[in-house]
Amino acid sequence: xxxxxxxxxxxxxxxxxxxxLDAASLSLDTARICGLIGMNGSGKSTLFKVIxxxxxxxxxxxxxxxxxxxxxxxxxxxxxxxxxxxxDWQFPLSVRDVVMMGRYGHQGFTRRPSKAxxxxxxxxxxxxxxxxxxxxxxxxxxxxxxxxxxxxxGIAQGATMMLLDEPFAGVDKRSxxxxxxxLRELASDGCTxxxxxxxxxxxxxxxxxxxxxxxxxxxxGPPEVVLQPEHLAMAFGLDVLNRDLPEQETAxxxxxxxxxxxx
Amino acid sequence: xDLFDIVLEPLSYxxxxxxxxxxxxxxxxxxxxxxxxxxIGWSLMGDAVSHAVLPGVVLAYIVGAPFALGxxxxxxxxxxxxxxxxxTSRVKEDAAIGIVFTSLFALGxxxxxxTPSQTDxxxxxxxxxxxxxxxxxxxxxxxxxxxxxxxxxxxxxxTLYAFDPVHAHAIGLSPKRLGALLLGLLAxxxxxxxxxxxxxxxxxxxxxxxxxxxxxxxxxxxxxxIAPVVSxxxxxxxxxLSYYLDTASGAMxxxxxxxxxxxxxxxxxxxxLIGTRLAKARRRKAVALxx
Numbered sequence: 001x002x003x004x005x006x007x008x009x010x011x012x013x014x015x016x017x018x019x020x021l022d023a024a025s026l027s028l029d030t031a032r033i034c035g036l037i038g039m040n041g042s043g044k045s046t047l048f049k050v051i052x053x054x055x056x057x058x059x060x061x062x063x064x065x066x067x068x069x070x071x072x073x074x075x076x077x078x079x080x081x082x083x084x085x086x087x088d089w090q091f092p093l094s095v096r097d098v099v100m101m102g103r104y105g106h107q108g109f110t111r112r113p114s115k116a117x118x119x120x121x122x123x124x125x126x127x128x129x130x131x132x133x134x135x136x137x138x139x140x141x142x143x144x145x146x147x148x149x150x151x152x153x154g155i156a157q158g159a160t161m162m163l164l165d166e167p168f169a170g171v172d173k174r175s176x177x178x179x180x181x182x183l184r185e186l187a188s189d190g191c192t193x194x195x196x197x198x199x200x201x202x203x204x205x206x207x208x209x210x211x212x213x214x215x216x217x218x219x220x221g222p223p224e225v226v227l228q229p230e231h232l233a234m235a236f237g238l239d240v241l242n243r244d245l246p247e248q249e250t251a252x253x254x255x256x257x258x259x260x261x262x263x
Numbered sequence: 264x265d266l267f268d269i270v271l272e273p274l275s276y277x278x279x280x281x282x283x284x285x286x287x288x289x290x291x292x293x294x295x296x297x298x299x300x301x302x303i304g305w306s307l308m309g310d311a312v313s314h315a316v317l318p319g320v321v322l323a324y325i326v327g328a329p330f331a332l333g334x335x336x337x338x339x340x341x342x343x344x345x346x347x348x349x350x351t352s353r354v355k356e357d358a359a360i361g362i363v364f365t366s367l368f369a370l371g372x373x374x375x376x377x378t379p380s381q382t383d384x385x386x387x388x389x390x391x392x393x394x395x396x397x398x399x400x401x402x403x404x405x406x407x408x409x410x411x412x413x414x415x416x417x418x419x420x421x422t423l424y425a426f427d428p429v430h431a432h433a434i435g436l437s438p439k440r441l442g443a444l445l446l447g448l449l450a451x452x453x454x455x456x457x458x459x460x461x462x463x464x465x466x467x468x469x470x471x472x473x474x475x476x477x478x479x480x481x482x483x484x485x486x487x488x489i490a491p492v493v494s495x496x497x498x499x500x501x502x503x504l505s506y507y508l509d510t511a512s513g514a515m516x517x518x519x520x521x522x523x524x525x526x527x528x529x530x531x532x533x534x535x536l537i538g539t540r541l542a543k544a545r546r547r548k549a550v551a552l553x554x
Contacts, residue, residue: 052429052432052433053432054429054432070435073432073433073434073435074435075435076434076435078433078434079433080429080430080433082427082429082430086429087427088302088426091302091425091426091483092302092477092480092481092482092483092485092486093422093426093482093483094481094482097482097483098426101423101426101427101430102434104419104420104423104431104434104436105434105435105436109416110416110417110418110419111419111420137481137482153430157434
């Protein structure tokens with residue numbers, strides 16, 4: 001068996017008295033796209049932080065390609081696409097400046113960009129189709145373009161793993177499709193992708209597998225299985241059955257409730 | 264008296280020359296640092312650290328150590344105390360900052376009141392621009408150049424820290440260390456600016472130039488040029504004004520910076536209240552003419 005890209009073993013995290021992760025375990029193979037589903041407060045952000053090594057777990061361990069997160073970070077393998085609300089969009093940086101930040105790990109003391117760095121940035125911008133917007137201030141992009149700019153940063157970095165926090169919040173349908181296609185391409189190039197999302201609609205097209213999180217990993221499997229209403233109900237409570245579900249799932253659910261009527 | 268004389272006359276006094284050099288240097292270093300402070304939202308922190316260094320400076324004076332050392336130690340104490348109060352009680356950060364820096368500042372005032380000194384320590388509080396001695400000038404020069412060099416060499420890391428500390432962490436840098444570096448430089452810069460405008464007004468030099476530049480451009484690299492240039496020009500203009508109007512020099516420097524900020528706030532073509540409207544009207548006119 002090959003080494004998993006991400007291995008989370010029995011990780012427990014407390015914030016003071018509050019239990020954020022309770023012996024959560026997760027193993028993700030290389031070049032897979034995995035959707036992380038859970039309510040607010042289910043520990044999605046905490047799990048990200050543990051994988052990036054920003055929080056030391058109280059118990060359990062995390063391995064990235066068999067190495068410690070610290071080593072993986074040093075090698076520049078971990079790319080991160082922040083949630084929109086965590087970014088200061090007024091910050092006086094151009095799209096190119098932001099993408100160049102992906103190269104800092106490869107650069108010297110003062111991070112003076114080399115020819116190779118510039119080439120990598122141009123290539124990444126081209127890949128996410130933002131070349132013509134390279135000199136725009138980052139706040140002057142649309143929701144989807146903003147996300148792509150940060151994905152480009154990960155590409156320029158040469159990340160073998162990308163963590164995306166709510167990439168579809170504030171993104172229109174067309175951009176969502178563009179981002180989905182882009183992530184699929186990256187995965188086929190060998191990049192492992194973990195996405196935390198509320199957007200259950202996008203999951204089946206996007207993800208190879210899905211994880212249901214509620215402080216611990218309740219379920220891990222193919223998205224069409226994990227997304228079945230009775231499974232979602234475990235993580236979200238019952239009201240989720242009436243909203244936020246893909247068409248097909250709602251149909252399933254109707255069938256399900258009809259069956260219940262008959263019985 | 265023509266313009267030439269207006270410019271040259273004050274320069275015939277050595278103390279004016281020293282004042283201008285010190286101020287311009289402090290203005291440049293403070294302005295460069297201020298670019299990060301205003302973007303991270305550390306203005307209050309700048310206020311806090313620049314006040315909290317006072318007891319350190321006084322103690323350093325008493326034992327004959329370099330001012331910068333005392334200032335650094337107390338900047339560190341202030342930041343630690345703020346963190347402790349915030350994290351271990353229900354008091355919020357702004358209150359924690361307010362409590363810590365005013366208490367330390369008061370401690371400094373008490374120390375001054377019991378310290379017999381030849382040089383008036385009150386000058387630390389309000390600055391003593393016109394009384395800058397040669398050793399003062401050298402100290403400011405050395406500290407200023409060191410702080411400036413570090414800021415410029417590490418500017419990209421500091422900007423990354425200000426913009427996205429999580430990414431900094433993800434690529435193996437230490438946001439904690441970068442934050443500490445910025446705080447250390449803040450303490451160092453405070454000492455540089457103490458000489459010129461004094462503890463009370465340092466914060467103006469640490470905020471206004473960055474804020475002014477931020478209203479003028481969408482590029483951080485340009486902010487790093489605009490802020491020090493505007494700040495240096497304002498400071499020198501302030502000294503000349505204080506010379507001819509016979510007003511307090513440190514205060515005049517800050518006042519000039521404030522006036523320039525106000526003008527930019529109103530008339531900046533990108534962000535200004537009136538400037539953006541004028542630009543819109545011009546565009547409309549152009550469109551109307553084209554039609």
